[in-house]
Amino acid sequence: MTDLANDLLLRALLREPVERTPVWMMRQAGRYLPEYRELRARAGDFLTLCSTPDLACEITVQPIRRFPLDAAILFSDILTVPHAMGLGLYFAEGEGPRFERPVRTTRDLARLGVPDIETDLGYVTEAVRRVRRELDGRVPLIGFAGSPWTVATYCVEGGGSKNHARIKGMLYGEPALLHGLLEVLTRATTDYLNAQIAAGAQAVMVFDTWGGVLSPAAYREFSLQYMARIAQGVTRTSEGRRVPLVLFTKGAGPRLTEMADTGCDALGVDWTTDLAEARRLTADRVALQGNLDPSVLYAAPEAISREVGRVLASYGRGPGHVFNLGHGIHPDIDPANVTAMLEAVHAQSPAFHA
Amino acid sequence: MTDLANDLLLRALLREPVERTPVWMMRQAGRYLPEYRELRARAGDFLTLCSTPDLACEITVQPIRRFPLDAAILFSDILTVPHAMGLGLYFAEGEGPRFERPVRTTRDLARLGVPDIETDLGYVTEAVRRVRRELDGRVPLIGFAGSPWTVATYCVEGGGSKNHARIKGMLYGEPALLHGLLEVLTRATTDYLNAQIAAGAQAVMVFDTWGGVLSPAAYREFSLQYMARIAQGVTRTSEGRRVPLVLFTKGAGPRLTEMADTGCDALGVDWTTDLAEARRLTADRVALQGNLDPSVLYAAPEAISREVGRVLASYGRGPGHVFNLGHGIHPDIDPANVTAMLEAVHAQSPAFHA
Numbered sequence: 001m002t003d004l005a006n007d008l009l010l011r012a013l014l015r016e017p018v019e020r021t022p023v024w025m026m027r028q029a030g031r032y033l034p035e036y037r038e039l040r041a042r043a044g045d046f047l048t049l050c051s052t053p054d055l056a057c058e059i060t061v062q063p064i065r066r067f068p069l070d071a072a073i074l075f076s077d078i079l080t081v082p083h084a085m086g087l088g089l090y091f092a093e094g095e096g097p098r099f100e101r102p103v104r105t106t107r108d109l110a111r112l113g114v115p116d117i118e119t120d121l122g123y124v125t126e127a128v129r130r131v132r133r134e135l136d137g138r139v140p141l142i143g144f145a146g147s148p149w150t151v152a153t154y155c156v157e158g159g160g161s162k163n164h165a166r167i168k169g170m171l172y173g174e175p176a177l178l179h180g181l182l183e184v185l186t187r188a189t190t191d192y193l194n195a196q197i198a199a200g201a202q203a204v205m206v207f208d209t210w211g212g213v214l215s216p217a218a219y220r221e222f223s224l225q226y227m228a229r230i231a232q233g234v235t236r237t238s239e240g241r242r243v244p245l246v247l248f249t250k251g252a253g254p255r256l257t258e259m260a261d262t263g264c265d266a267l268g269v270d271w272t273t274d275l276a277e278a279r280r281l282t283a284d285r286v287a288l289q290g291n292l293d294p295s296v297l298y299a300a301p302e303a304i305s306r307e308v309g310r311v312l313a314s315y316g317r318g319p320g321h322v323f324n325l326g327h328g329i330h331p332d333i334d335p336a337n338v339t340a341m342l343e344a345v346h347a348q349s350p351a352f353h354a
Numbered sequence: 355m356t357d358l359a360n361d362l363l364l365r366a367l368l369r370e371p372v373e374r375t376p377v378w379m380m381r382q383a384g385r386y387l388p389e390y391r392e393l394r395a396r397a398g399d400f401l402t403l404c405s406t407p408d409l410a411c412e413i414t415v416q417p418i419r420r421f422p423l424d425a426a427i428l429f430s431d432i433l434t435v436p437h438a439m440g441l442g443l444y445f446a447e448g449e450g451p452r453f454e455r456p457v458r459t460t461r462d463l464a465r466l467g468v469p470d471i472e473t474d475l476g477y478v479t480e481a482v483r484r485v486r487r488e489l490d491g492r493v494p495l496i497g498f499a500g501s502p503w504t505v506a507t508y509c510v511e512g513g514g515s516k517n518h519a520r521i522k523g524m525l526y527g528e529p530a531l532l533h534g535l536l537e538v539l540t541r542a543t544t545d546y547l548n549a550q551i552a553a554g555a556q557a558v559m560v561f562d563t564w565g566g567v568l569s570p571a572a573y574r575e576f577s578l579q580y581m582a583r584i585a586q587g588v589t590r591t592s593e594g595r596r597v598p599l600v601l602f603t604k605g606a607g608p609r610l611t612e613m614a615d616t617g618c619d620a621l622g623v624d625w626t627t628d629l630a631e632a633r634r635l636t637a638d639r640v641a642l643q644g645n646l647d648p649s650v651l652y653a654a655p656e657a658i659s660r661e662v663g664r665v666l667a668s669y670g671r672g673p674g675h676v677f678n679l680g681h682g683i684h685p686d687i688d689p690a691n692v693t694a695m696l697e698a699v700h701a702q703s704p705a706f707h708a
Binding site: 330 | 686
């Protein structure tokens with residue numbers, strides 16, 4: 001493996017000193033990029049792109065070619081794990097992900113097994129290996145998975161959902177069944193992240209997109225508990241370096257203290273929590289990643305630069321900040337506005353590390 | 355006007371002692387009720403129901419006939435105000451509200467005026483008067499309006515929105531234009547609530563459904579500031595009684611302290627914040643209304659009873675709690691489960707007031 005030319009991300013995630021704040025974007029490989037849309041029109045649907053290592057590798061690297069980003073994140077999907085468990089993932093045009101065989105009964109649960117990663121998800125680990133070769137040490141590669149709770153919402157609902165009626169009915173009415181599902185997902189997710197790390201992922205992130213729809217007690221019992229087990233089970237050293245683990249629950253500002261207790265290295269923070277407040281809540285025990293409102297990128301470059309300055313100032317001086325959006329980049333953003341954001345981070349952040 | 359047979363709600367909202375915790379539900383008049391669906395099929399579309407005082411009155415009273423609720427809330431919509439300002443509200447079947455003439459430029463804004471309530475929104479005040487006659491003092495009537503920010507999202511987007519791209523673009527790029535719109539909406543909303551109070555509303559609530567999508571700084575500047583002005587401008591005494599004002603921003607747990615500083619009497623709290631924490635943040639300066647996860651009503655009666663107990667215990671002993679859902683009741687809830695919830699509040703809450 002090549003040494004890293006740019007290890008700002010890994011240092012910042014471990015709260016080590018950096019010269020400037022590293023920056024990447026959630027969903028940086030994807031639909032807002034014309035080269036992604038061109039490849040998708042030519043090469044096939046979303047699932048084909050995810051499950052073909054050459055294509056997943058190409059898409060992962062596209063934003064790195066275009067922008068001075070400090071990390072690549074694997075192009076994949078949080079639903080690869082339940083897909084490998086036999087739920088039958090498909091994408092209904094314009095309607096997002098669906099499962100042919102949702103999990104709603106004890107019998108459905110009994111059918112599920114922890115997948116063998118190299119057999120069932122070998123396309124992901126192969127994509128990781130190819131991306132590492134293609135990146136050739138320019139920037140680190142981030143691997144990821146969905147949190148057990150978030151993945152379970154799709155498994156139980158059978159797709160995306162507004163009210164999460166079925167899984168909430170299960171949570172309040174049949175909690176043992178839901179815990180059973182979360183157990184299997186936790187074991188599978190831990191194996192999956194460890195396989196990504198073994199294949200070359202240099203940091204890993206767990207996305208808990210739907211943890212914020214839970215009450216504090218339900219969040220603790222049905223989401224955080226399982227992310228904490230992943231934090232305990234994930235490989236933390238590879239290629240002689242620490243592999244940082246980032247947890248991200250959207251809408252979980254008030255729960256950052258508990259999240260920091262899991263033993264993760266860093267927390268993603270969305271834009272509804274000030275980084276100053278997040279830093280106070282976590283008492284500099286973890287690094288923080290965020291948190292520009294993704295909709296700032298709808299505005300003009302001067303406004304983007306001003307809002308970047310606010311985010312940097314909100315975190316303040318010292319190590320432990322990775323600049324990012326507070327959620328994924330919207331698909332209708334003009335790539336020129338991403339450039340404006342990156343230039344602002346590059347220009348303004350060194351002052352916070354002097 | 356008749357004296358109130360049941361004034362539990364008004365006392366609780368003013369933090370006066372009560373024998374048991376009063377309870378009502380956001381969206382209690384609406385689609386989950388078979389009698390509402392029957393009337394709608396017979397009498398016309400949603401806008402016709404809202405704008406015909408006899409029908410709005412009938413729908414407002416329907417849940418009071420069926421359930422032992424402690425308050426009625428006027429059947430209406432938060433978009434009546436911009437509709438009266440000439441934006442041309444309509445409902446696309448299955449797609450929610452739309453405006454024919456959204457507000458996106460200085461010229462659009464210049465067109466808008468503060469409506470004359472008795473001329474342009476007389477159907478609402480007439481509905482209030484009829485509901486009061488129909489209720490005949492059984493329970494108090496709550497009037498309401500949308501917050502300026504929340505109403506503005508629909509005015510600018512032209513309807514509901516996932517990312518709020520247009521209004522966020524305006525917020526970050528043309529803040530003066532957005533403030534201009536919020537000014538007009540604030541004056542119109544204050545007049546509108548005062549007209550409802552003059553017509554007989556005995557408490558009023560401001561719904562800020564979308565304040566939670568803002569960063570803390572943007573929330574302060576574009577939502578809270580205008581709700582505070584409404585709090586200053588709303589009539590607080592009518593028929594010789596205090597008219598309590600309730601503010602509710604969905605997803606604003608961490609902002610409850612600032613919200614309490616507006617001078618409102620009570621705050622709505624969604625289920626993602628513990629009432630114990632909300633009480634600590636607001637230091638018993640205001641009453642709190644909430645906060646059962648509306649999806650608990652998908653579960654069986656025993657689970658509903660247990661979760662009701664958790665909410666009551668989370669608030670704890672003493673006055674100042676109004677039981678409610680943390681957001682509107684979902685349209686596919688079985689009314690029998692509402693009965694289970696109300697029975698649980700009636701059975702368990704007296705112990706917290708002994």
